[in-house]
Amino acid sequence: MTFDNSVDIVAPARDEDPTSALVATGREWWRNAVIYQIYPRSFADDSGDGIGDLRGITSRLPSLVELGVDAIWLSPFFVSPQRDAGYDVADYCDVDPLFGTLDDFDALEDAAHALGLKIIVDLVPNHTSSDHAWFRAALTAAEGSVERARYMFRDGTGESGELPPNNWHSVFGGPAWTRTTNADGTPGQWYLHLFDTTQPDFDWDNPWVREQFRDVLRFWLDRGADGFRVDVAHGMIKEAGLPDYTPVEGGSMGGATVLDLGSIPGAAPAAPYWAQDGVHEIYRDWRLILDEYPGDRILAAEAWVDPLSHVAEWVRPDEMHQAFNFAYLETAWSGPTLRRVIDDSLAAFGAVGAPSTWVLSNHDVVRHASRLALNHENLQGHGIGPKTPDLPDTVIGLHRARAASALMLALPGSSYLYQGEELGLPEVIDLPDSAREDPTWFRTNGERYGRDGCRVPLPWEATAPSYGFGPSAASWLPQPDEWAGLARDAQAGVAGSTLELYTSALRLRREHALGLGSVEWLDGHADEIVAFTNGAVTVVANTGSASVPLPTGELLLASGPLPGNTLPGDTTVWLRAQP
Numbered sequence: 001m002t003f004d005n006s007v008d009i010v011a012p013a014r015d016e017d018p019t020s021a022l023v024a025t026g027r028e029w030w031r032n033a034v035i036y037q038i039y040p041r042s043f044a045d046d047s048g049d050g051i052g053d054l055r056g057i058t059s060r061l062p063s064l065v066e067l068g069v070d071a072i073w074l075s076p077f078f079v080s081p082q083r084d085a086g087y088d089v090a091d092y093c094d095v096d097p098l099f100g101t102l103d104d105f106d107a108l109e110d111a112a113h114a115l116g117l118k119i120i121v122d123l124v125p126n127h128t129s130s131d132h133a134w135f136r137a138a139l140t141a142a143e144g145s146v147e148r149a150r151y152m153f154r155d156g157t158g159e160s161g162e163l164p165p166n167n168w169h170s171v172f173g174g175p176a177w178t179r180t181t182n183a184d185g186t187p188g189q190w191y192l193h194l195f196d197t198t199q200p201d202f203d204w205d206n207p208w209v210r211e212q213f214r215d216v217l218r219f220w221l222d223r224g225a226d227g228f229r230v231d232v233a234h235g236m237i238k239e240a241g242l243p244d245y246t247p248v249e250g251g252s253m254g255g256a257t258v259l260d261l262g263s264i265p266g267a268a269p270a271a272p273y274w275a276q277d278g279v280h281e282i283y284r285d286w287r288l289i290l291d292e293y294p295g296d297r298i299l300a301a302e303a304w305v306d307p308l309s310h311v312a313e314w315v316r317p318d319e320m321h322q323a324f325n326f327a328y329l330e331t332a333w334s335g336p337t338l339r340r341v342i343d344d345s346l347a348a349f350g351a352v353g354a355p356s357t358w359v360l361s362n363h364d365v366v367r368h369a370s371r372l373a374l375n376h377e378n379l380q381g382h383g384i385g386p387k388t389p390d391l392p393d394t395v396i397g398l399h400r401a402r403a404a405s406a407l408m409l410a411l412p413g414s415s416y417l418y419q420g421e422e423l424g425l426p427e428v429i430d431l432p433d434s435a436r437e438d439p440t441w442f443r444t445n446g447e448r449y450g451r452d453g454c455r456v457p458l459p460w461e462a463t464a465p466s467y468g469f470g471p472s473a474a475s476w477l478p479q480p481d482e483w484a485g486l487a488r489d490a491q492a493g494v495a496g497s498t499l500e501l502y503t504s505a506l507r508l509r510r511e512h513a514l515g516l517g518s519v520e521w522l523d524g525h526a527d528e529i530v531a532f533t534n535g536a537v538t539v540v541a542n543t544g545s546a547s548v549p550l551p552t553g554e555l556l557l558a559s560g561p562l563p564g565n566t567l568p569g570d571t572t573v574w575l576r577a578q579p
């Protein structure tokens, strides 16, 4: 859907830019970068097998330059049986044939660098695939062997070890332990997997594991990677003794379950497998390795931890550079809560000298064009599907998503975009059950839909087979018919399209150096209005449903139509700040 929006986008002259020394020298590029997440399975398919690949990504890089992003983050493309879409790695230092070869990676990286794009790869250190040679060796090795000591093997409880070592649950549903079978067919020890059965957890107390990951980091740094997004960066270390733990209701990757509320009477204790102090030693070690390399390489933490002051521990000066701001992602579309989370983010990250990050969508959550119109809580990873009550209104969802993105892109710090949000793609709700692949769906017997709905292959060309995702009609998840109208070529150059909104926002953001600016709140507005200046730009977001008078000033950007000089609900504008 596009908005017939006659807003004249006025760009300031380049010589007005308050471009800082940081940007001028190219140092610390990550402090204000817009980083675009590519989910390789679903971005672009060169081979025609219906699954995206590295050559497909390379061929489409120019469109990301047109969009105006600074860097790309690639979800895993490593050797993997794909039981968790590549987050189950069987070889950290090679490309899965599904996605191509190491040569294809090198070509992609060269092309990205030639276009001025940084490239961040995904590191999955909490667990391997059960197909990894290390785990296979552990399964056939004896109890107490060095091979088993790399993972979390334990004897069972109960009279004959028939019960798991403790009561932990997998993030994807079901128990977090699986029992092995000995070579003679008798039941053996159990191993821990915080995710799927096919994703055994490492024992990070084992120095051997640490040494392997130093090598993995060096492997990709030597190849020229500009950094790593670190998967489950709040996992890895488990509390000694692996005590029982019953999570309070919360998001599956953490949420309330990781709240460190020990001092609050009656509150849940921190989970013994999330956010243990020991993880920080690992990142300090990795930081030393990254710092050996030229060119400002970065570590970005996926740490589902509350509150933000706790997340900030991951980005202390000698640890990582960025941490995803999931508190922002999980904030409802409401003025008071948005103001609070923005303040909290800037304060928490600022206190350790790190930039705040901002994110609204990724491959694990319901796309924000649908999520922001949900009238009920949706826990991370649970997804929505045909039987979800009270399904979101797509028109409201798109309005809110555009307004929310325009708000986010005006904030100082670094923003993450998830592929397809620049097209306004909604969550795909009516996927046939037979097409679903997320282990969450299987491990909960369909009780949770999981994450497939945000992973449907992108539409590039309205009239091509698979909407130009690949050369054939094949697409590993079916694309809805309505996506013809959302295809990139149907939006490019069309005034009022979501793609043009993002493109304009990124250009203005760069020209006004908003990523390096600050938030000065503007008082005197109703509760539903989020209003601030960032340098030369005034940003006003109306999160309510009623129109308010359009603030005066030269209009730079509008997320939707502005009838009769009003700012309607679910709309954000950027104006040139009044002197």
Ligand code: GLC
Residues within 6 Å of the ligand: 084, 087, 088, 124, 195, 231, 232, 253, 302, 363, 364
């Ligand atoms: C992270 C990934 C998610 C994956 C999980 C297990 O949360 O983002 O997709 O399933 O880790 O690796």
